[in-house]
Amino acid sequence: MSCLKETSQFVFDCSSLDFIDSSGLGTIVSCLRKSLEHNGDLKLASLGPQVTMVLELTKAKRLFAIFSDAAEAVNSYVTGRKA
Amino acid sequence: MTVNEKKCKGITIVSLNGSLDAASAPGVLNSSSALTDTQSIVIDLSGVDFLDSSGLGCLVGIARKKREQGGDVRLACLNEKLRKVFDITRASRLFDIYDDAEYAAGTAAKK
Amino acid sequence: MKTLIVIREADYGWLTPLFPGVHPLVMPICNKPFIEYLIDFSILAGSTAVRIVSDGPLNDVERYCENGSRWGIDISYASILVDDDLDAVMDKNARYCSEGRMMVTSGFIFISYEKKHELKPFVAMAPAGTLLRGSTGSLLLTGTPENVGEVREPAPCSLVELDSIGSYYRLSTEILNERPSPYVLPGYSNEPDCHIGRNVVTSKGAEIIKPVIIGNNVQIMKGAVVGPFAVIGSNVIVDRESTVSNSMLLDNTYIGENLDIVGRIAYGNILIDPASGVSIAMEDRHLLSGMKRDGIFGLGLFRYLFHAAVSLLFILLLFIPYLLLAPLLKIQGKWKNRTMTFQGVQQGKNVIVVRPSIAGEGVLSGLARSLSLDRFAMLFSALSGRVAVIGSFPVEAGRHQEAATSVLMPGYRPAVFSYAEAEDWPVNAEDSSIVERYYAVHGSPVQDMVLTVKAFLNRIHAQDQP
Amino acid sequence: MQQERQRKNNYPMNTFMTMSLPSDIHYARIASKTAMMVAEFFSGQSGIAEKREEFCHAFELAVAEAFANSVFNAAPQEKERQVMISFSSEKSELMVSVSDANPEFDPEMQVPDILSYPEHGYGLVLIRQLMDSVRYSRQDGMNQLSMIKNAG
Structure with a gap:
């Protein structure tokens, strides 16, 4: 995740994602962990x-x-509103 | 294989007896003119104790020729062994199958 | 009185894509095939015979119900054409229907009833006509009433239409919830809301919360929670720390570790949300089955080396007996080499091995059999990694043509010896699959070696028995 | 478990009958009736009661189909050819294999759509449905169709 250098706040837009398997899930979870380590977050939409x-x-x-x-x-990153 | 015929309400009922298989199937067509003409008939299978794929092919051939010429074939009295052959091959989708030959002739006559 | 059950392919068209290979009449509702509820109902209503009529195939139903002797009634079958109406159906079964009173169910419907209300006198006295009607099916009576008397309204039964996965799920939940239940459900039960089948193993720390129905050969592993409202079929494993509630697991399903099954129906590697009807097939099986497809035959490299070493050991051990016995038996005509094709780990990839048959009652053939010399050639296949030294009892190619082996038996791995032989389970695909699956997930190389030796010794022992 | 072991011992793998018939369709009934009687004998020995009739009919029909397949597959001038049928058993399984020296055939043949009134091609479909396992092999110029069904 090279973009971690610039930001640690992510939104994954999953509207075109129609299938996920456990290794895909594993990747997303490790992305989440990295962003949390950098005091950011990863949100799914x-x-x-x-x-x-x-x-x-x-x-x-x-x-x-x-x-x-x-x-x-x-928006939620700006307003701090919960999902 | 023996073949008998009788009339019921104007419809011919052809009764087959014995085994309808690869050896006997070719002879069946010659044994009764009712099987090859254009009239609607009922084939009573209650006396058939064995049916193989050639026998089934023979029945399918009779049905095709009859229907091409405006007639029809109904089958009656399939035992469990025969029903199984019809079920596996899906041939039950081609035939009107009755459990009573005379009743089948009766409803065919009304049609 | 007799009963005619009419069901058409169009009535259950919604079910086929969700449960490929399952005939709707044998589809389990709370571990009891749908057709059995209809048969029970027919018997309670006073029927002595049932005929099942369909425009689709009935062989699966026939295999289950046979001639009805199990229930003490006659069951027969008949075919109709797609566009036959009910009159045509009655015509085609004129002889069966000729004896007066008939009860006819039409469509994919479930008839719920209460045991305490007497059904038989009601049906005997009710006038001919439609008793219950829904949009996709009906229950009707024909012929004159058998008894005269005052008919008590309303009918002591009602109709549940099965027209979607949602209705199927609701019905199962309802039956599970019913107490005291009017339906006889399979399994041992000393409480109305808890039915447990044969050979159910609950590990320490696992929890079962009523109401629950569990089938045969089920393992619930450490920390798993099953229920409330869980219907577990036969040959099922719920692995460590997983929860199953408000859900149904159909036969031959493996729930991997640490999963949450809430409000779902699982069938092999298919997971269905009954509320939305969304169904997903787990392409990577290990979401549900908890195992990885690594290595050439489902083993890691390390485990493969272990297996190769064990097979080498056995080859050295059996080499001399083989050299002595095999030629002798060949001369006697008792040793026949057979080339067999087994299903490989992956569907469509078969494994060809030599597996001779040893016939005869003599001392030599007995000795050869007890030393597992018939497996000798297969050990070389294990050495080269084409099969495992211990794993599943190999399934011959072509045995399960319709359904993929991987769905029927997750964790399947053909082997020289099977875990079932090691554990002294009956060796056949259905009963042994559960123990094979357990070791496929939880086995370790060392354990594999111990079990291989155990399997070998068990085979010697098996020959010693009179 | 004890029972399971006993059953294993009573029925070791055993070739108990081999017959050879002329490659002529009129012998099909001899082949299929024999198969039925072998199945009756075997199922009586292994003590199955409920599905015995179905088991025997499956063998009768499958052997009839395999035999007819063999005969129709032979070139017409090869009338003096023989069809070999052999029966063997292992535990609760009965196996029959039908072999001949005729040209190779395709055992995977699919049944044509029934609604187009096919008059041939049901044979192998029936065999596959009736038997638990069907294997075709071609070796040394011989066709062999092996069929297994479990009596249990």
């Missing part, structure tokens, strides 16, 4: 049904702030 089910199944859903769309997620 526009999750499809499959992705939501996998997150719930693996309990990973609890780790992320999840928003219905990307703009809302970006």
Whole structure:
């Protein structure tokens, strides 16, 4: 994650993500860990049904702030509002 | 394989007896003109104790020729062994199958 | 009275894509196939015979119900065409229907009833006509009533339509919740809301919360929580620290470690959300099955080396007996080399091995069998890494054509000896799969070696028995 | 477990019958009836009761199909050819193999769409559905179709 040098606050827009497996999930979780280490956060937006089910199944859903769309997620960094 | 015929309400019921298999199937068509003409018939299979894929192919051939010429074939009284062959090959999708030959002839006559 | 059960492919079209390979009539509802509820109902209503009629295939149903002797009634089957109406169906079964009173169920419907209300006199007295009707099915009576008397309204039964995965889920939950339950559910039960099947192993620290129904051959591992409201089928493992509540796990499902199954239906590697109908197939099986597909045959390199070493050991051990016995038995005609094709770890990738058969009752053939000389050639396949030295009992290619082996048996890994042989379980694909799966996940190289020796010794022992 | 062991011992792998018939369709009934009787004998020995009839019919029909397949696959001038049928068993499984020296054939043939009224091609479909395991091999100019069904 080279962009970690400039920022540590991320939003992953998942609207075009229609499938995730456990290694994909592992990557996202390690991204989250790195951003948290840099006092940032990684928020997820526009999750499809499959992705939501996998997150719930693996309990990973609890780790992320999840928003219905990307703009809302970006806004939350400014306003500090919770998901 | 023996073949018998009888009329019921104007419809011919052809009863087959014995085993309808690769050896006997070619002879069946010649044994009764009712199997090859254009009239609708009922084939009573209650006396058939063994049916293989050639026998099934023979019944399918009769149905095709009849239907091409405006007639029809109904089948009656399949035992469990025969029903299994029809089920596996999906041939049950091609035939009206009755559990009573005379009743099948009766409803065919009304049509 | 007789019953006619009419079900069409169009009635259950929604189910086929969700549960490929499962006929709706044998689809389990609380671990009991759907058709059994209808049969129970028919018997309670006074039927002595049931005929199942469909425009689709019925062989799966036939395999389960056979001729009905299990229930003490006659069960027969018949085919209809797609566009036959109910009159045509009755015509085609005229002989069966000729004896007067008939009860006809049509469509993919569940009939719920209460045991305490007498169904039989009600059905015997009710006039001909539709008793219950829904948008996708109905229950009707034909012929004159058998008894005269005053018909008590309303009918002591009601109709539940099964038209979506949501309705199937709701029905299962309802049955699980019903108390005292009017339905006889499989499994041992000393409380109405808890049914447990054969060979259910609950590890220390695992928790079961009622209401719950558990099938046969189930392992619930350490720290796992099952229930409330869980229907667990047969041959299921719920691995460490996972929770299953408000959910149904169908037969042959493996729930990996640390997973949350809440309000879901799981079937092999398929996970369904009954509320939305969304169904996902776990392409990487280990989300559900908790294992990785590493190595050439599902083993890591380290484990492979271990297996190769163990097979080398056995080759050295059996080399001399093989040289002595095999030619002798070949001359006697009792030793026949057979080339067998087994399903590999991956679907479609078969493994070809030599697995001779040793016939006869003599001392020599007995000795050869007890020394597992029939597996001798296979040890070389293990040495070259094409099969494992211990793992699953190999499934012959072509055995399970319809369903992928990996779905039927997650963790499948063909081997010289099987874990089932080591643990002295009955060796057949269905019963042994659970123990094989357990070791496929929790086994270690050392344990593999111990179990290989155990399997070998068990085979000697098996021959000693009279 | 004791029972399981006993069953293993009573039925070791055993080739108990081999027969050779002329490659002529009129012998198909002899082949299939024999198969049925072998299945009856075997299922009686292994003590299955409930599905016995189904088990025997499966063998009767599968052997009839395999035999007919063999005969129709032979070139017409090869009438003097033979079809070999052999029965063997292992534990609760009965195996029959049908072999001949005819040209190679495709055992994976699919049944054509039934609604187009196909008159041939159901044979191997039936065999595959009736038996638990079906294997085709071609070796030294011989076709061998091995079929196994579990009586348990």
